[in-house]
Amino acid sequence: xxxxxxxxxxxxxxxxxxxxxxxxxxxxxxxxxxxxxxxxxxxxxxxxxxxxxxxxxxxxxxxxxxxxxxxxxxxxxxxxxxxxxxxxxxxxxxxxxxxxxxxxxxxxxxxxxxxxxxxxxxxxxxxxxxxxxxxxxxxxxxxxxxxxxxxxxxxxxxxxxxxxxxxxxxxxxxxxxxxxxxxxxxxxxxxxxxxxxxxxxxxxxxxxxxxxxxxxxxxxxxxxxxxxxxxxxxxxxxxxxxxxxxxxxxxxxxxxxxxxxxxxxxxxxxxxxxxxxxxxxxxxxxxxxxxxxxxxxxxxxxxxxxxxxxxxxxxxxxxxxxxxxxxxxxxxxxxxxxxxxxxxxxx
Amino acid sequence: xxxxxxxxxxxxxxxxxxxxxxxxxxxxxxxxxxxxxxxxxxxxxxxxxxxxxxxxxxxxxxxxxxxxxxxxxxxxxxxxxxxxxxxxxxxxxxxxxxxxxxxxxxxxxxxxxxxxxxxxxxxxxxxxxxxxxxxxxxxxxxxxxxxxxxxxxxxxxxxxxxxxxxxxxxxxxxxxxxxxxxxxxxxxxxxxxxxxxxxxxxxxxxxxxxxxxxxxxxxxxxxxxxx
Numbered sequence: 001x002x003x004x005x006x007x008x009x010x011x012x013x014x015x016x017x018x019x020x021x022x023x024x025x026x027x028x029x030x031x032x033x034x035x036x037x038x039x040x041x042x043x044x045x046x047x048x049x050x051x052x053x054x055x056x057x058x059x060x061x062x063x064x065x066x067x068x069x070x071x072x073x074x075x076x077x078x079x080x081x082x083x084x085x086x087x088x089x090x091x092x093x094x095x096x097x098x099x100x101x102x103x104x105x106x107x108x109x110x111x112x113x114x115x116x117x118x119x120x121x122x123x124x125x126x127x128x129x130x131x132x133x134x135x136x137x138x139x140x141x142x143x144x145x146x147x148x149x150x151x152x153x154x155x156x157x158x159x160x161x162x163x164x165x166x167x168x169x170x171x172x173x174x175x176x177x178x179x180x181x182x183x184x185x186x187x188x189x190x191x192x193x194x195x196x197x198x199x200x201x202x203x204x205x206x207x208x209x210x211x212x213x214x215x216x217x218x219x220x221x222x223x224x225x226x227x228x229x230x231x232x233x234x235x236x237x238x239x240x241x242x243x244x245x246x247x248x249x250x251x252x253x254x255x256x257x258x259x260x261x262x263x264x265x266x267x268x269x270x271x272x273x274x275x276x277x278x279x280x281x282x283x284x285x286x287x288x289x290x291x292x293x294x295x296x297x298x299x300x301x302x303x304x305x306x307x308x309x310x311x312x313x314x315x316x317x318x319x320x321x322x323x324x325x326x327x328x329x330x331x332x333x334x335x336x337x338x339x340x341x342x343x344x345x346x347x
Numbered sequence: 348x349x350x351x352x353x354x355x356x357x358x359x360x361x362x363x364x365x366x367x368x369x370x371x372x373x374x375x376x377x378x379x380x381x382x383x384x385x386x387x388x389x390x391x392x393x394x395x396x397x398x399x400x401x402x403x404x405x406x407x408x409x410x411x412x413x414x415x416x417x418x419x420x421x422x423x424x425x426x427x428x429x430x431x432x433x434x435x436x437x438x439x440x441x442x443x444x445x446x447x448x449x450x451x452x453x454x455x456x457x458x459x460x461x462x463x464x465x466x467x468x469x470x471x472x473x474x475x476x477x478x479x480x481x482x483x484x485x486x487x488x489x490x491x492x493x494x495x496x497x498x499x500x501x502x503x504x505x506x507x508x509x510x511x512x513x514x515x516x517x518x519x520x521x522x523x524x525x526x527x528x529x530x531x532x533x534x535x536x537x538x539x540x541x542x543x544x545x546x547x548x549x550x551x552x553x554x555x556x557x558x559x560x561x562x563x564x565x566x567x568x569x570x571x572x573x574x
Contacts, residue, residue, distance in 0.1 A: 100532075108543075130534055133533060133534050133537065133539075134532040134533045134534040134535075135532075135533070136533075
């Protein structure tokens with residue numbers, strides 16, 4: 001009689017791409033609910049619509065490449081891209097911008113480079129940057145958080161606005177939209193207001209903008225779940241947020257009136273979402289542990305630099321893309337020494 | 348080069364050895380000035396002029412110049428023609444001259460020109476060099492205009508805007524507009540748009556070539572089976 005011989009590892013878990021992506025999606029649920037709670041139905045509509053467009057584009061392009069589209073669609077990576085994109089863009093984004101973004105993300109950034117596992121850039125962030133550079137006005141028109149919003153839209157009103165562009169009777173875009181807290185902070189600082197004066201507005205919560213900071217907290221919860229499930233390691237998020245806090249603290253101490261408190265930067269914009277869900281993308285990030293620390297810290301520093309002195313109010317997408325480019329080089333110089341071998345040749 | 352036919356020279360220049368799409372030479376002007384079709388056409392014609400004249404001159408002096416000093420001599424020849432073209436544009440196409448700006452003098456550094464001088468004109472007779480210069484220049488112009496049109500349509504929703512810079516005031520009406528409320532995709536006008544557009548053009552050319560090659564294989568196979 002023969003026994004089946006199996007090579008190690010002998011304990012197994014369903015650690016497939018589908019499994020990983022499923023957990024990422026589950027971890028995004030608290031943040032998604034918080035976004036919907038504070039900013040209305042638009043986020044949910046965007047998530048569903050972006051997912052449909054992303055999966056359709058992926059199926060189309062895989063057919064064109066002469067492959068069976070089913071396995072790559074089943075791995076859910078296109079859905080994760082779509083959800084991350086939909087969480088990053090303003091909730092009332094017109095539908096055709098979502099289409100452009102998703103088609104670009106899936107077809108150009110992902111499939112033209114060879115599909116899942118081969119894309120040098122994070123597809124969701126590349127799409128976000130494409131739209132931000134091409135259509136700055138719709139991409140920066142956010143809605144006010146729920147507690148400041150006097151014209152909360154119903155589900156059907158939101159749906160109509162996104163897909164037909166027609167506003168509910170008696171409302172204008174200006175009444176519905178508002179600049180993000182990061183945007184407000186920058187504009188006011190540029191006008192030489194001090195932080196104390198800026199913070200007098202009802203826009204602000206404890207650390208960041210009202211509503212925004214809580215969305216950040218719920219993303220953090222999802223991120224901790226990913227850490228607990230060992231889907232991501234702690235290196236990138238900790239290095240990224242740590243570097244951002246250190247450099248922001250430094251400038252805050254030097255000039256308290258002109259540089260916001262460090263936690264403002266952590267709980268504003270896309271920092272938390274970026275640290276746990278975007279910078280940790282296993283394909284486009286660094287793979288060595290030392291490299292991940294450098295990679296994360298560089299993103300944190302770049303976020304601060306671009307937010308403070310750059311041309312755009314938020315910087316997570318730009319910083320992640322820039323470091324995506326640097327990731328192979330960082331990996332090359334941080335390869336760990338194989339036990340029993342001399343230091344590698346390029347040292 | 349086994350085939351000495353002129354048709355091959357022309358086909359090389361326009362398609363199979365296109366300086367922009369295959370050799371990837373002269374990318375600096377190709378990427379920088381192609382935000383409209385007219386800019387592309389203007390720089391393309393200027394480059395073609397310089398390329399043809401420099402090919403002719405280099406071919407004429409190819410037996411006089413010692414190999415040790417040939418590159419400086421070629422550069423001198425090219426620079427002289429570029430200066431002449433620049434001054435002429437300044438005189439007769441002032442609007443276009445102002446739009447293209449620094450990229451007219453920069454034709455000197457266009458690798459496609461010194462590349463043809465070194466690789467072709469210094470080894471071939473006058474007439475062949477002239478044909479080569481014209482064909483290569485036309486191919487380069489074609490790539491510039493195609494990329495310029497692509498970026499202009501996607502980025503601004505127009506085609507042939509500012510045509511008066513090139514063809515005089517009467518050409519203002521040539522401008523095509525795609526629709527009143529077309530929101531241009533700003534990225535296409537910005538530098539990344541040039542890289543993306545060029546990438547798509549090269550991909551398209553490779554697809555066409557691949558289709559043609561597979562068709563040829565099929566024809567050969569079919570002939571082999573029937574005979």
